Amino acid sequence: MTMRYITVFAALVALIVGVAMTMGSAFTMRLLVEASAYALIAMGLNIQWGFGGLFNFGILGMLMVGGFAVTFVSYPVNHAFWQSAGPLMLGQVVLGAAIGAVLIWFAHRVQRFGVTGAARGAVIVVAWFIAYVIFRSQMDPAANYITSTSGWVGGLGLPVLLGWAFGGVLAGLIGYLVGKVSLGLRADYLAIATIGIAEILRAVIKNLEWLTRGTLTVSPISWPVPNPQFYQANGADITTSFILARGGFLAVVAVVVLIALFLIHRAYVGPWGRMMRAIRDNYIAAGSMGKDVTGRQLEIFVFGSVLMGIGGAILVSFVGIYDPSSFQPINHTFIIWVMLIVGGAGNNFGALFGGLFIYMVWMLSEPLAQSLFTTLSGWSASQGWGAIPDIETRAVQMRVFVMGLIVAISLRFAPRGLLPEFIKRND
Amino acid sequence: MSLIALDKLVAGYGGAPILNGVDIAIEASDIGVIVGPNGAGKSTTLKAIFGLLTVTGGSVTFAGQDITNFEADRLVPLGLSFVPQEHNVFTSMTVHENFEMGAFIRRDDLSDSLDMVYEMFPDLKAKRRQPAGELSGGQRQMVAMGRALMSRPKLLMLDEPSAGLSPRYMMEIFEQVVKINAAGVGILMVEQNARQALAFATKGFVLANGQNRFTGTGQELLDDPEVARSFLGG
Amino acid sequence: MNDFIFFFNQAIIGGVVLGSVYALGAVGVTLIFGILRFAHFAHGDMMTMGAFIAFVLAGAVAAMGIAFPLPTGFIVVPFAMVIAAVFALGIDKGFYAPLRAHGAKPVTLLIASIGVTMMIQGLIRLIFGVGTYSFFETQPKKLIRIDLPFEGVTRPISFSEPQLLLVLSTIVAVVALHYFLTRSRLGKGMRAMADNPDLAKVSGINTRLVVRVTWVIAGALACLAGTMLALDVSLKPDLAFNIVLPIFAAAILGGLGHAYGAIAGGFVLGFAETLAVFNWAVVLRPFRDALPEWIEIPNTLSLVQSEYKLTVAFVILVVVLLVRPTGIFKGAST
Structure with a gap:
């Protein structure tokens, strides 16, 4: 089993190095920051689905709430x-x-x-x-x-890290409400209820112009570390400034991810995690043994939502713009599921790996598809069939198809993920 | 050649086998009754015949053909029919539609079989347009038996047909079982009301721990003091 | 009186049109749930896929220079439905059937349907791009106006030809489905399997055949719904993805697994949405003189702002899930 972890993470590092060599360090830095934020979100979903067996198709809503929180807290006072x-x-x-x-x-x-x-x-x-x-x-x-x-009401002008934290708190609160009303439902109903609530949140945030500026978008949202402009003002050239600034950002995000990983892992191997697995695998038995099943499930739902909120806040603050209409179910809910399914539900390292790996596949699908199409187009043009039109807009869509294919293949051939849940046995 | 013959059948739900070598053989003229304590593997035997769980050893032969591990939709056309103990009617469908579903494999005219079933259970005739879920327990059992007869089986298997029924309905069901058998359909049934069932059984099988303990005619088993003491409550 | 015709045109016709689309979609969702016991999330994209199939066929027919008195998109629908049904069968065979054979839980199938959603969406955008298409580039979209023979009525009842065709084909589809489910051997077999899958198997019902029939019907109905919706509005890659939730809401409202409930649920939601955003001030204005003076009718008086139109369905969905998860009609298939 250890061999498998080493192989999988070594492959990931090789992929990162390969990307850095072909696509440049600045792009790779950006990729890593975003992938780490997604990994954090995937760990949040892992708590809910992997540990608790709770379906959440409303991740998008939590990310939007997190993004709103960081915008509200850190934007200058109006x-x-x-x-x-x-x-x-x-x-x-x-x-x-x-x-x-x-x-x-x-x-x-x-x-x-x-x-x-x-x-x-x-x-x-x-x-x-x-x-x-x-x-x-x-x-x-x-x-x-x-x-x-x-x-609009503007922000509070407070430090951006406080905004990340507030993103977690606010998403946790929303998660509490969502969980409170919908956790009694069966898995597929819960999926539909959470997606419905997320869509309501999306519509509300998009249309509350006085609070969120809605489709007018808010920018710039500040960084917790010096941004590229800061380095440029100090004489660095553009590429170096991006690498330095994004590197700083990456360091902060990596610290957040590692803290989260450490805390979750400790909780998971302890009595709390044991109880969670017991509830997931047989909630009737767990309930009859005096465990407060709904209470624990609510706890799980809130914890997962907190991570999602922080992840959403990080993403928005990294991109520097809060645009409620940019949140889409495919990019912000389904992809997280792909990460967890491929990585391995129930395993923190699986979620971490899935988050990093799938986000890179997602981002690399586009240039790869583009070069594939360009080659095909050149070939078909040389055959006298004409070139493929609109290669650039089409190549973007390739990644959606690739994600779907990955889910289908993964469910079929590795239903427990690349790093399956490990069960500690005392024998 | 027996109508159905189980030879040292071993079967279970994936873990340890529940049946450990069950032998049963009956003719078309027989009413075979399986009795035994809870957990002896009575219902499991019927389910194993009907392909609802995996047979890992031994064989099932029906009219000379090996049908071990056949799925249900291949068994019904051969002439086997099964009435499960619970959830044995389509509750949202009318009595009439339940009968039609029993004859799903048939493409010919159903009216003879329908007449026969309604004659057998006259109570149901008036309720033919009612959803089966609205009927009483005894009437549901009749619908379930009627449904199973609609495929014109050679062998009818019943899993505790009298469970939960009042004595009046129990007697009626048993009378119909005897009549169905007289019409040339072999019967293999599991019963908790062992005394009443063995009284009209031509073959009785006592199972315990997934194995045959006693085999004989119904009367022989009733007269056997050890069977009476151990399995029939004294 | 003119105000009531405005109400009729806006709210009633709008509700019937929207309700028809929801009903056709929800029937497919509910049939699949009844037979296979999982929430088939890719249903919206099967609708979009069906609409694009019809669009390609209509383009081919138009290229041959054949013209019809009815929209070409509508004429080709039966053929598109056949192709869509074959696609639906292929999707089941390629993605869901192998998982079922491995004994996958319904939840796994639900996740797989998300994968299918992404594949269909990706493919559609890969082939057709992200733009918007219209079925009426070569033919005009006809409007139908009916003048009412009453004095003082100047406003006609008006709706478009595709809307009329949508409602008519919904009625035909629903009646045909009703006869299929209550009269035909296979249709009854489908109901039996939805009612009690184990007993259906024991009765000798060919469950694999029933599953195939279910996909054929669901795929064909999804194609019909998608095409008619695209004829009414316009064709784009996220045509039905945006309404897959209202469709699920309709199916749940009607009690998952109940075909008639799904149809009723579709119309309830269609009307709920249009009535919720309707500007009631228009209807109240004629009574202005009868009202006491202190009541002033504002210019806009709708229950929900129109930006929140889609959320009406979600709110109803969430309330139904919480108050009565088996649906407002007799829900037995939980």
Whole structure:
């Protein structure tokens, strides 16, 4: 088994060196930073699916939340907003929401006053409706006012690392809510519920112009380390500045990944991990032995979401722009699943390897497909059949197909991944 | 040549085998009843014949043909039919449709067989357009038997047909079993109500721990003091 | 009265059109779930694939210079459905059947269907690029207007020809499916297998045949839905990927595994979406004089802003999953 780890990670290092030699160090640095962030996200999914057996098809939502968090925390303060009546109006929105919440709270307890059955259902529906109307009556004017007077609320102007942390916290909170409402569902229903919630999040973040600038996008988002411009100002040439700046960023991300790996691994081999596996493999038996199954599953869902949120925050802060419409299920949910399936669900190192490896395959598919198409095109042109049109736009799409093929092959021939879950036996 | 013959059958669900060499042979004129304590492998024997689990040793022969490990959709056309103990009707389909599903392998006119089944279970005639899931337990058992007869089997296998039924329905089911047998269909059934079943069995098999313990006619087993003491509750 | 015709054109026709697309998609999803017990996520992309097959066929027919009084895209649909059914069978044979043979769990098949989704999407974009296509580049898209013979009514009821064809073909498909499921031997075999797979096997039902028939029907219906949707709006590689969730929502709403429930669920969601974003102020305006003075009708009065139209289906989905996961109709196949 150790041999397998050495082979797999040695192959990964060889791949990285090969990429660095052909594509240049600056590109490789970028690839590694992003791949590490994806590896962190894949480790988050590994906690949820590999350890807990919980389906999450809403990873995209967690990444968006993380990205929003880092934008909100680290972007400079928008003084126009704070000097306007905006904060006051938002206060009224919160008040309206609170009134609505109280209304709903009472409606759900209306059976104490002898209202039951269909009547109770009707009361609940009416209460939700009234709460919704109250909320909208405060929210809509506030949103219009903010977008027309000060554009959006702006950020808090705090250090970007705090933003990463807040990304984890916020995603954890959302994960708690998502888990609270949907963890009782069967696997395929849970998948659809989480994807539905993620799509709702996506629509909301995309359209809350007063809070997130929506499709107008926010940039630049700062780096935790000096950025290329800093090195250029100090006399470095462009390539060197990129290598230095991205190297610094990579070091920070690598530290985050290693800390996460260390913590998860310790938890996994300890009693907590044992309990998690017991719950995953037979939650009925685990429940009958007095384990709080739903509580533990919720814990798992939140932990996984925290890593996803941090990963999303890192990605957004590295790219330097928060564009809610750039988040797509294929690029931000399905690819994470490919990483975990190929790497090996249930194994942290599998998730780490899958994250790094698949992200590189994903990024390299494009240039490879492009050169393949160019060759084919040249050949078909020489045969008098004409060249292939639009090679560049088509080559980008090749990677989606490659990912699909990898999943299909992996499920068929290595259903437990390249680095399968190891089970420690005491014999 | 027996209608069906099990020769030293070994079978299980993948782990340790549950059947360790079961021998059973019955003729078309027989009503064979398998009795024995819980976990003896009674139902497993029927499932092994019907290809629902893997036979790892021994053989099953039906009318001279080796059918070991045949899948169900090959057995039904040969003339075997099986009524499982539970979930043995299509609950969302009408009684009539249940019967049609029993005759799925047939492409000819079903009306004779349908008439025969409705004659056998007149209660069902009025309920033919009702979903089988709305019927009582006894009526469901009748639907299940009717469904199994629709393929015109040579051998009907029943897994505890009287389980959970009131004595009235139990007697009715047993009477029908005898009638079906009189019409030339061999019967192989598993029963918990051993005394009642052995009373009309022409062949009885007592299984324990996946092996034959006693074999004889129903009456012989009932008269055997050791069988009575160990397996029939004194 | 004009305002009510506006309501009819916007909300009712819109709801029926959207509901038809959802219903056709959801039937396929629910049939596959009933027979194979997994959520077939690639169904949306099978719809898109079907639409592109029809598009290629229509292009070939148009290139031959043959013209029809109906949209060419609609004329070629039956042929496209046959091809799509063959593709669906191939997808099952290539990707799902081997996993089933290895005894894979439904969850594994669900993940595999994500892989299939990506392959279909990648291939479509590889071949057709990311652009938008229209079936009506060589023919006009006809509008149908019906003037109402009432005094003071100036606004006609209006809808497009593809919308009419969509609704008509949905009705035909649903009726045909109904007769198939209740009258034919194979259709009943499908219901039997959805009801109780073990007993279906024991009864001698050829379950492999039933699985193949299921893929044929699901693939053909997906092609019909995708093509009709593309005729109504336009054809692009993410045509149906964006609505695969509302389709799942419709199937779950109707109780997964229940064909009629899926159809009803599709229409419920179609209407829910259009009614939620409809501007109710238009309908209330005629009653302006009857209302007390202190009530002022705003210019826009919709339940949900139109940017959130798609989320209506998700919210309904999530609420249904939480309150009644077996679906609003009698759900037995859990």
